Structures are given as C-alpha cells and as structure tokens.
Amino acid sequence: MLAEIISIGDEIVSGQRLDTNSQWLSRELGHLGIQTRYHTTVGDNLSANIEVLRTAAERADWVICSGGLGPTLDDLTRQAISEAFARPLELDSRVLEHIRGLFARRSREMPERNIVQAMFPRGTIVIPNPHGSAPGIDLRVPVGNRESRIIALPGVPAEMKDMWYRTVTTRLESTLDQSCGRLFFQEVKLFGIGESDVEARLPTLIARDRNPTVGITVSQATITLRIAARASSESDFQKSIAPTLSEIRDELGGLVFAEGPLELQDVVLNLLQQRRQTLATLELGAASWLGNWLLHANHQDETCVGCLAFGTLNRARDYWLTSSDPNSTEEETYCCLASELRQRTKASMALVIGIYPHEAELKNVTSGSFDFQFAIADSASAHFETRKMGGAPDVLGPRVAKTGLDFLRHYLLGIAQQ
Incomplete structure (x- = not known):
C-alpha cells in the first residue's frame, strides 16, 4: 500500500x-x-x-x-x-x-x-x-x-x-x-563521524533494496540511522533487526551513543545519574549551547549543578583563577579552570569548552576551521584535548558543544575516542 x-x-x-x-x-x-x-x-x-x-x-x-x-x-x-x-x-x-x-x-x-x-x-x-x-x-x-x-x-x-x-x-x-504487519522504526544515533564515512564503513547497510531498510540523516552534527521493517509486533520487529543492530555496533563501536530517541546530553546526564555524580559546565565565547541543552534536559535539577558562560578566556581566568600564573600553558589554564569550577560548585565533574567564535570571526576566517579546547576535571585529575573544527555557523556551535559532551561520555565509560 x-x-x-x-x-x-x-x-x-x-x-x-x-x-x-x-x-x-x-x-x-x-x-x-x-x-x-x-x-x-x-x-x-x-x-x-x-x-x-x-x-x-x-x-x-x-x-x-x-x-x-x-x-x-x-x-x-x-x-x-x-x-x-x-x-x-x-x-x-x-x-x-x-x-x-x-x-x-x-x-x-x-x-x-x-x-x-x-x-x-x-x-x-x-x-x-x-x-x-x-x-x-x-x-x-x-x-x-x-x-x-x-x-x-x-x-x-x-x-x-x-x-x-x-x-x-x-x-x-x-x-x-x-x-503484512505494520511498519516499525528504530533509531541509532552517532557522533564523531561524517555521513559519508558511515556509508563507507557500512557499504551494504544503506542499500535501498535490503530488509530492514536503513536510512541516514544528519542534524546539527548528529548522525541518525533509522531502521525500518514490517512486523506483526514490537518483539518480532526487534528480532528481525537484531543482526542489523549488531553490524552497526560491531563496526562503529563507541561512535554509537544511543539506540532510541535520546540526545547526547540525555545520555551523558543518565550516565552521571547512574553514578550518582553531578556536573558543572563552563563555556567560553559567543554561545552557550551546552548550558541551554542541559538546563532543558529532564535530570538537570538533580545532576547539573551549574551552567556558566564567560565571553573570553581572560575574564574566566580572572574570575576563577585569582592566583594563576600568566605563563601557564593553554592546557594548564583549561585544566585549572575545570578543577576550580568543580571545587567551587561542589560538583563531581566539571567540563570547560572554549572558545565559540563570534559571527564576525566566522565570516572573516580564511582557513575554514578553528581550534577548540576541552577540559574535564574530577576529584582525581584533569584531562585536556584540543580539536580543529569548521562548518556552517548554524552547525559549528552544536558540533563544538557535542564534542565536549562526547569527550565526557567517553571519559565516563572509560573508552577511547575514535
């Protein structure tokens, strides 16, 4: 029909x-x-x-x-x-x-x-x-x-x-x-990989003549694989798509962050809640994507103890690190910010993201990419990484925020990023 x-x-x-x-x-x-x-x-x-x-x-x-x-x-x-x-x-x-x-x-x-x-x-x-x-x-x-x-x-x-x-x-x-049964759907969500890379690693999965069918869409840097098949019941559907799900998990591993409707912030908050841990975040620059998502997520009252934002790294350093060494490296500065944020908010974990570019910078940049910094701190240590990213202005901000969330997700799960 x-x-x-x-x-x-x-x-x-x-x-x-x-x-x-x-x-x-x-x-x-x-x-x-x-x-x-x-x-x-x-x-x-x-x-x-x-x-x-x-x-x-x-x-x-x-x-x-x-x-x-x-x-x-x-x-x-x-x-x-x-x-x-x-x-x-x-x-x-x-x-x-x-x-x-x-x-x-x-x-x-x-x-x-x-x-x-x-x-x-x-x-x-x-x-x-x-x-x-x-x-x-x-x-x-x-x-x-x-x-x-x-x-x-x-x-x-x-x-x-x-x-x-x-x-x-x-x-x-x-x-x-x-x-003939009815049509059932299952979503698998990925982050940290491009659409063409998914297709290259799963070349037969997206073929339109296979059963179940698998569609692929991209929204704000999140890849969604949408599995569809006819079945008489939800349990029969899950049985029919089990080999497809296994193939996706085996090939893409830690790139998969959810099987279902959850977004990346929901997954991270669930992981923290399961561990009875709390989170504080600090974003630097011209946006606060992460704070906005977390404050609208279901568990924010219990799990997210603070979402802060500063326009520049210097302002954040002057506020949080009153005795900081002006000769500190970028990594040392971000790790100190994350550790100080965690201690002052009494959170279990802290995540710092910098620096979202202003609109004028996005228009004038010639290389097409920026360097972004991420730091995580818990009671034992702090961890830092830097990433080079680019893209359209309406995608770059969400991609940066999700990269920070994914950094934290991998850290909580103890798995290496791909």
Missing part, C-alpha cells in the same frame, strides 16, 4: 507557514503499515489542485489531503476533487444541520457561505468533524483496474488529528491486510 500526502494552501507554498501536517500524517500512516511515497504541496489554484489530485490517484492507493475545506473562495479542495474525478457536489442536509448547530451554540447566525462546507463530491462518505465546520471527505475513485481512496481533512492540526483518530484510522485499518 502506497500513500501520497497533499498539503494545500498558499501559506504553505509561500513559506509563511511550516507544513507540520505532512510529517504527522506520514508518521501515522507508517504506524498503520502504509508507506508514504510522495509529499506534494500546492497553492490555492483550482487547475493546479485538479492536476495534483489526478496525479496522486494514478500513483498512490491512498491520497491524504490537508487544507482547503473552509468556506472562503480560496478553499478549493472539495471543488477540485469534484472536477478531478467527475463527481458533482451534493448537499448533505445532516451535515448542514450540524454546522448550523455549531454557530447556534456560539450564539451566531451561520453565514450563507458556510453552506458550501456541507457539499461533498458524489459518493463521499463524510468524515465527521465534532469541533469545527469543516467535515472531511472519504471518496473511492476508479483508476484503471484498481481504485484510489481520497481522504480530505481540514488544515487545522487539532481538528485534523481528532478526525484522524476518531474516524480515519478505523476505516483504514478495516481495509488493510493485517498479515
């Missing part, structure tokens, strides 16, 4: 509003075992709507539309479906009474224009909308020797989701071959 999702509205194609409906619908279809093959976005133009509807019906078993069911002249979905499949619009008196009742309960008179929301292409099974004036459309249309099913829902996310759960899911499930 293949699906296509159509998002309708000028506000979507113009970029004024983010299309979150398509993402949500794709995920829900996947849970039912229906693969979404296409996403289409179209503006409020009747001929364009007719064209994309016909194209979608030709290539998909399920066509799920969101938007364009309002009462105004630019709400064209019902008319487009009507003309695309030669199904004249017909008035549903029961739906009209429901809409009139909605207005009456709000002590308002229904405008005549809202009558159009009670009109449906012939053959439609109405999808009730308990909370709004835009019922949905459920219509089967013949396409050659098969049929395609058109589902049209309002663009308002709350109404769309409520109608999906109340009505659409049940209707879809009743037509599916349950023996």
Whole structure:
C-alpha cells in the first residue's frame, strides 16, 4: 500500500507557514503499515489542485489531503476533487444541520457561505468533524483496474488529528491486510563521524533494496540511522533487526551513543545519574549551547549543578583563577579552570569548552576551521584535548558543544575516542 500526502494552501507554498501536517500524517500512516511515497504541496489554484489530485490517484492507493475545506473562495479542495474525478457536489442536509448547530451554540447566525462546507463530491462518505465546520471527505475513485481512496481533512492540526483518530484510522485499518504487519522504526544515533564515512564503513547497510531498510540523516552534527521493517509486533520487529543492530555496533563501536530517541546530553546526564555524580559546565565565547541543552534536559535539577558562560578566556581566568600564573600553558589554564569550577560548585565533574567564535570571526576566517579546547576535571585529575573544527555557523556551535559532551561520555565509560 502506497500513500501520497497533499498539503494545500498558499501559506504553505509561500513559506509563511511550516507544513507540520505532512510529517504527522506520514508518521501515522507508517504506524498503520502504509508507506508514504510522495509529499506534494500546492497553492490555492483550482487547475493546479485538479492536476495534483489526478496525479496522486494514478500513483498512490491512498491520497491524504490537508487544507482547503473552509468556506472562503480560496478553499478549493472539495471543488477540485469534484472536477478531478467527475463527481458533482451534493448537499448533505445532516451535515448542514450540524454546522448550523455549531454557530447556534456560539450564539451566531451561520453565514450563507458556510453552506458550501456541507457539499461533498458524489459518493463521499463524510468524515465527521465534532469541533469545527469543516467535515472531511472519504471518496473511492476508479483508476484503471484498481481504485484510489481520497481522504480530505481540514488544515487545522487539532481538528485534523481528532478526525484522524476518531474516524480515519478505523476505516483504514478495516481495509488493510493485517498479515503484512505494520511498519516499525528504530533509531541509532552517532557522533564523531561524517555521513559519508558511515556509508563507507557500512557499504551494504544503506542499500535501498535490503530488509530492514536503513536510512541516514544528519542534524546539527548528529548522525541518525533509522531502521525500518514490517512486523506483526514490537518483539518480532526487534528480532528481525537484531543482526542489523549488531553490524552497526560491531563496526562503529563507541561512535554509537544511543539506540532510541535520546540526545547526547540525555545520555551523558543518565550516565552521571547512574553514578550518582553531578556536573558543572563552563563555556567560553559567543554561545552557550551546552548550558541551554542541559538546563532543558529532564535530570538537570538533580545532576547539573551549574551552567556558566564567560565571553573570553581572560575574564574566566580572572574570575576563577585569582592566583594563576600568566605563563601557564593553554592546557594548564583549561585544566585549572575545570578543577576550580568543580571545587567551587561542589560538583563531581566539571567540563570547560572554549572558545565559540563570534559571527564576525566566522565570516572573516580564511582557513575554514578553528581550534577548540576541552577540559574535564574530577576529584582525581584533569584531562585536556584540543580539536580543529569548521562548518556552517548554524552547525559549528552544536558540533563544538557535542564534542565536549562526547569527550565526557567517553571519559565516563572509560573508552577511547575514535
């Protein structure tokens, strides 16, 4: 079973509003075992709507539309479906009474224009909308020797989701071959390696014709491998992907930091919590990525005792190291900062990261990379390393912060960084 999702509205194609409906619908279809093959976005133009509807019906078993069911002249979905499949619009008196009742309960008179929301292409099974004036459309249309099913829902996310759960899911499930199972997903998250390097080390894993399939995405320097397979249950799915997970673990080892939805900061905080340890952090320069993440993570009240930031190394040194030697090496300075931070905050561990460049530096740099410093201190010792990193401004900051977190993760686990 293949699906296509159509998002309708000028506000979507113009970029004024983010299309979150398509993402949500794709995920829900996947849970039912229906693969979404296409996403289409179209503006409020009747001929364009007719064209994309016909194209979608030709290539998909399920066509799920969101938007364009309002009462105004630019709400064209019902008319487009009507003309695309030669199904004249017909008035549903029961739906009209429901809409009139909605207005009456709000002590308002229904405008005549809202009558159009009670009109449906012939053959439609109405999808009730308990909370709004835009019922949905459920219509089967013949396409050659098969049929395609058109589902049209309002663009308002709350109404769309409520109608999906109340009505659409049940209707879809009743037509599916349950023996095929549903689609399950498992994420494996990596840090410290590039996308092309992952593919080079696991050359057969990303092949599109394998089962289970493995997709690869990158977000703010984190690599996510997304394993997908059909199964009748979660336990059967886990059994089917076990060899794939083993291959990933064996080849990538410590580069894997999570199997599931956890982010790197969550993993580090969990490790600290398991050890009943606490953490203090100090970031230098023009950003505080790490502090922001930690202060929003679940365990920060118990585990993270302080997230500090200073604009320059000199200011941090003057504040924390009142008797520092001006001839100290960079490594000595950072290790002293980490040790002093740990002692003053009474934390088990301290992490210092420096120095996030300012925007002007990012624009003017010619080499394309900067040197960054990282120091960790616990009650026994301090450890330092320096890394050269570059990249786009919106990626460099997160990469630096995650490098510090990964340095700490490897230290806590007692494993060497790759």
